[in-house]
Amino acid sequence: MTDQGSIDLRAMATDGKAVRALSRRRMLQLAAVTGASAFLAACGTAGTRTPGPSASAGRPSPSGSAPSVGPSATASPSDTESPVPGASTSPSSEPIQQSREPVTGNFRFANWVGYMDKAPGNRFPTLERFTEETGITVEYSNGAVDDNESFYTVDLEGPLGVGEPTGWDIVVLTDWMMQRLIAKGWLEQIDTNGLVNYPANLLDQYRSRPWDPDNTYAAPWQSGMTGLGFDRAKTGDLDSLEALWDPQFAGRMTYLSEMRDTIGLSALRLGFDPAALTQDQYDQAVAEVQRAVDEGLVRQLAGNSYVDVMDLGDAVLAIAWSGDVQGLLVPDQAADQDFVWVLAREGGMIWTDNMGIPKGAQNKAQAEAWIDFYYRPEVAAVVEAWVNYVCPVKGAAEEMLRLDPALAENTFIFPTEEMRARLHEFVSVDLDTAALWEEAFNDAIGL
Amino acid sequence: MSWFRRHPSATAYILLAPGILYLLVFYLYPTAQMFLVSLWTGSPETGYALTGNFGIYPEALAQYSEHLTRSIFYGGAATIVTFLVGFPLAYFIAFRGGRYKSVLLFLVIAPFFTSFLLRTLSWKIIFADNGLALGPLKDAGLLPDTFRLLATPTAVIAGIAYNFLPFMTLPLYVALEKIPPNLLEAAQDLYADGWQRFRRVTLPLALPGVFAGSLLTFIPAVGDFINAELLGDPRSQMIGNVIQARFLRVSDYPTGAALSFILMAAIIIGVLLYARLVGTEELTGGTT
Known part of the structure; x- marks a missing residue:
C-alpha cells in the first residue's frame, strides 16, 4: 500500500474535472482496499498482520494551525492531572494514561472515509488537536475500512484467529460486526478507569444494547442512515425506493456491498420490516436484488467507494449513507451536479458504527485516551459538524448549536421525529444464519 | 574442485537446490495445504474439520x-x-x-x-x-x-x-x-x-x-x-x-x-x- 503523499494523480490527467472527480484520497482508499485483497487472494488463507495504515495524519503540527474550538482547549490538562486513588494497587495493569503518567507514543486508527473532520492539505484538525494536547500521534488510515465484511476477513480474522495482534489499535465497525467480534472474544475491554468522558458522556439510548450492556467493548462513533443518494440534476427529485429498480437508471446505479443495507432497502420496498425479517422475506428481498443485477440495472456493488463512482458521474443514483453525500460529494460537486440524500418514503436503515480495540492491540492506553478525548462534547461537536452523522456524545448537540446555530436544521445530524419513525435496524440473526444470508447475497450480486 | 569434476550430477543438484527449495516451500507446500483446505467442511463460526469432502468439486x-x-x-x-x-x-x-x-x-x-x-x-x-x-x-x-x-x-x-x-x-x-x-x-x-x-x-x-x-x-x-x-x-x-x-x-x-x-x-x-x-x-x- 502506498503512502498517501507519494502519488500525485494530478499527473495522470490534465483535465480539471476528471482530476477533481476522483480525488487522491478516495482513489487511494480504493487502491488500499483492493490492494490488500489482491495480496490476500494471492496467498490464501492467511491474513495480513501489518495492515499498513496509509496516512499518518496526526503529526504534531509545528505551525500551530490546529483549529481553535472556543475556550475549551484548556480543559485537557486537568484530565491528565487528576490521580485515581487506588489505581496503583493493580500492578499488572498497564499504565493508565489519563490519571497517572500520561502516555505518549502513537496508535493506529482504521476508519471509513468521510468520518473525520478534514482540512485542506489532507490534514485532520481534530487528530492534530489530540496530538497537541496529549503528545500521542495518530496513524490515521482514512478509508482502511471500506466495508465491514472485507475489513473483517482481510485485517482481523487472520491475525486474531491465531492470537496475534492486528496492527490496529482502534477499528470503527458497525454494530453487527462488533457483536460478532465480542462473541469471538476478539475485542479488548475498554479500561475506563480514569477516563473522564467515556462512558460518562454516552447518550442513554446507547447504554442498553444487549450485546454490550455496559459499553465495555464498543464505544459508539456515529450513527447514520441508509437511503437514496442521487444527482438531482440528472434524476430529478426522487423519494421512493422504486427508483432503485427503475430501468430509466439502468447501469447508472450502485448498490452497497453491505448486505444489511442493500437487503434492508430491498425489504422495505417490498413492505417488509427489516427489523423482523423472516427467512422467506429475506429470500424475496435477495431475489429482487438478483433481478436488478441480472437486468443490468446495477452498475457496481461497492463499499464506501461508491462515492467515487458518483463523483465521476458514472452513477447518478446510489444506495447511500446519509453523511457521505453532504460531507464528501457536495463539497466536490461540479457545476452540473447536484447531490442530495433522501430518506425514502418507504423508510431507511439506521445503524451505529463503534470504536473497538482489537485483542492484543499494542497501544491500548493511547487508544483509550483517544476515546476519552472524542467523548468531550466540544470535540465530538467539531467532528460531527463536518461528518454530518448522528452523534452519540451527550452535550455535543448543544456545543454544535453554539458553534453554528444553523446546524439545528441539519437533519443528517438531527433527524426529525418523523424521520426516526421511518428508520429501521436490520434484524439480528445468529451467526450461522448471517453466514448463509451473506452467501445468498454474494450469489445474487454475481460473486 | 576435483570432487565436483568427478561428480558432475552432484554439481547440478547443488546448483538446483535453491530453486527446488524455493518451489517446495513457496509452491508445493501451499498448494498441498490449499488442497487439504478444499476438503474441509464446516463454517467460520463452528470451525472446520478435514472430512475429505470431494463432493465439493462437482458442486463448485x-x-x-x-x-x-x-x-x-x-x-x-x-x-x-x-x-x-x-x-x-x-x-x-x-x-x-x-x-x-x-x-x-x-x-x-x-x-x-x-x-x-x-x-x-x-x-x-x-x-x-x-x-x-x-x-x-x-x-x-x-x-x-x-x-x-x-x-x-x-x-x-x-x-x-x-x-x-x-x-x-x-x-x-x-x-x-x-x-x-x-x-x-x-x-x-x-x-x-x-x-x-x-x-x-x-x-x-x-x-x-x-x-x-x-x-x-x-x-x-x-x-x-x-x-x-x-x-x-x-x-x-x-x-x-x-x-x-x-x-x-x-x-x-x-x-x-x-x-x-x-x-x-x-x-x-x-x-x-x-x-x-x-x-x-x-x-x-x-x-x-
Whole structure:
C-alpha cells in the first residue's frame, strides 16, 4: 500500500474535472482496499498482520494551525492531572494514561472515509488537536475500512484467529460486526478507569444494547442512515425506493456491498420490516436484488467507494449513507451536479458504527485516551459538524448549536421525529444464519 | 574442485537446490495445504474439520461454471488482442527499431514502473462515462449519450490486454530478433515475395515467441480479478473474483480452494492441448 503523499494523480490527467472527480484520497482508499485483497487472494488463507495504515495524519503540527474550538482547549490538562486513588494497587495493569503518567507514543486508527473532520492539505484538525494536547500521534488510515465484511476477513480474522495482534489499535465497525467480534472474544475491554468522558458522556439510548450492556467493548462513533443518494440534476427529485429498480437508471446505479443495507432497502420496498425479517422475506428481498443485477440495472456493488463512482458521474443514483453525500460529494460537486440524500418514503436503515480495540492491540492506553478525548462534547461537536452523522456524545448537540446555530436544521445530524419513525435496524440473526444470508447475497450480486 | 569434476550430477543438484527449495516451500507446500483446505467442511463460526469432502468439486464446478467459461473467454480474448497489438509492435522493434531498439523496448516496459492497480484505476478516470475519452465524443454527437465503456465485458478484456501487453511483446521480440537476416536474404534470392517470406520464414521462426507470449498472457489473465472488479459490472465478474469473495467476504475457504484447483486444472488441460497444436520442438526439448 502506498503512502498517501507519494502519488500525485494530478499527473495522470490534465483535465480539471476528471482530476477533481476522483480525488487522491478516495482513489487511494480504493487502491488500499483492493490492494490488500489482491495480496490476500494471492496467498490464501492467511491474513495480513501489518495492515499498513496509509496516512499518518496526526503529526504534531509545528505551525500551530490546529483549529481553535472556543475556550475549551484548556480543559485537557486537568484530565491528565487528576490521580485515581487506588489505581496503583493493580500492578499488572498497564499504565493508565489519563490519571497517572500520561502516555505518549502513537496508535493506529482504521476508519471509513468521510468520518473525520478534514482540512485542506489532507490534514485532520481534530487528530492534530489530540496530538497537541496529549503528545500521542495518530496513524490515521482514512478509508482502511471500506466495508465491514472485507475489513473483517482481510485485517482481523487472520491475525486474531491465531492470537496475534492486528496492527490496529482502534477499528470503527458497525454494530453487527462488533457483536460478532465480542462473541469471538476478539475485542479488548475498554479500561475506563480514569477516563473522564467515556462512558460518562454516552447518550442513554446507547447504554442498553444487549450485546454490550455496559459499553465495555464498543464505544459508539456515529450513527447514520441508509437511503437514496442521487444527482438531482440528472434524476430529478426522487423519494421512493422504486427508483432503485427503475430501468430509466439502468447501469447508472450502485448498490452497497453491505448486505444489511442493500437487503434492508430491498425489504422495505417490498413492505417488509427489516427489523423482523423472516427467512422467506429475506429470500424475496435477495431475489429482487438478483433481478436488478441480472437486468443490468446495477452498475457496481461497492463499499464506501461508491462515492467515487458518483463523483465521476458514472452513477447518478446510489444506495447511500446519509453523511457521505453532504460531507464528501457536495463539497466536490461540479457545476452540473447536484447531490442530495433522501430518506425514502418507504423508510431507511439506521445503524451505529463503534470504536473497538482489537485483542492484543499494542497501544491500548493511547487508544483509550483517544476515546476519552472524542467523548468531550466540544470535540465530538467539531467532528460531527463536518461528518454530518448522528452523534452519540451527550452535550455535543448543544456545543454544535453554539458553534453554528444553523446546524439545528441539519437533519443528517438531527433527524426529525418523523424521520426516526421511518428508520429501521436490520434484524439480528445468529451467526450461522448471517453466514448463509451473506452467501445468498454474494450469489445474487454475481460473486 | 576435483570432487565436483568427478561428480558432475552432484554439481547440478547443488546448483538446483535453491530453486527446488524455493518451489517446495513457496509452491508445493501451499498448494498441498490449499488442497487439504478444499476438503474441509464446516463454517467460520463452528470451525472446520478435514472430512475429505470431494463432493465439493462437482458442486463448485456446477455453481460457477458460468464464471469459469467467462474467465476463459475473457482471458482468451485478451490474449488474442495482445497478440494482434503485440506482434506488429515486436516486429517493428526487431526489424525497424535500429538504434532506438533499446529505447522502444524500455517504452514497452515503462508502464510497469507504475503500480498495476493505479494504472487500472486511472482507466476509471479516463474512460468515465463523461470523462476525457468519451465526453468529447459524446459532445460531438459521435456516440449516444447512454454509451458506456466501463462496467462492460469490453472494458474488462481491454483492461486485461492492456495490463498484459508486455508479457506478449517481449517474448515475440526475442523470437523475432533471433531470426538471422541471411535467412531472409536467402528467401529473397529464391524469389519469395514479401508475404511469402513472412509466412514461410518469419512466422514459423517466431512461433516459440508466440507460444511463450500467449501462455504468459493467458494463464494469469484467466485468473485475474482486478480488471473485472474495477472495470466490470456484477455480470462480468470472473472466477478470480469469486475465489476472492469466497475467501475474503464469505469466509467459505473450502469452496474458494476447490475453485482454485478447478481453475488450475482447466488451465493445465488447455495449455497441454495448445502445446499439442502449436508447441514447437524447441519448446518441448527437441532439436531444430
